[in-house]
Amino acid sequence: MREVLRNAHFVVGVDHAAKLVRITRSAEPFDSIEQIEQKCREVTAALAPVDRTAMSLLLDIRAAPGRNDPKFEEATLRLRTASVRGFERIGVLVQTPAGALQVRRHNREDGVDRLISDDESELLTYLAEALPPRRR
Numbered sequence: 376m377r378e379v380l381r382n383a384h385f386v387v388g389v390d391h392a393a394k395l396v397r398i399t400r401s402a403e404p405f406d407s408i409e410q411i412e413q414k415c416r417e418v419t420a421a422l423a424p425v426d427r428t429a430m431s432l433l434l435d436i437r438a439a440p441g442r443n444d445p446k447f448e449e450a451t452l453r454l455r456t457a458s459v460r461g462f463e464r465i466g467v468l469v470q471t472p473a474g475a476l477q478v479r480r481h482n483r484e485d486g487v488d489r490l491i492s493d494d495e496s497e498l499l500t501y502l503a504e505a506l507p508p509r510r511r
Contacts, residue, residue: 380421427461431502466498
């Protein structure tokens, strides 16, 4: 997997052979809503060259600090939708049942389907099965 972005909050890797993008959230908390927006724009920019329709996305949020205050939720709704929209399939790797509940709520709010699991191999299998071979 080729790393295309690393900052204090996210690591983004792209594996064209596996047709997989992986975004890993660190345990570093955000200092402000502006910082959330800036870091999410960096992720979106790093993924700009990627043909999302030909790739699946694995979001690893196991280390992310829990947070669901209204300002955070408002800021992240638009940003999380922009960063995941267009991928063939999306899997979200969570650590806790509370994390899974929050992602399920996100599914309902933003209309983006995601498979949610605490089992990385299950998600990787799901994401690999999603994509047929490319036609040339």
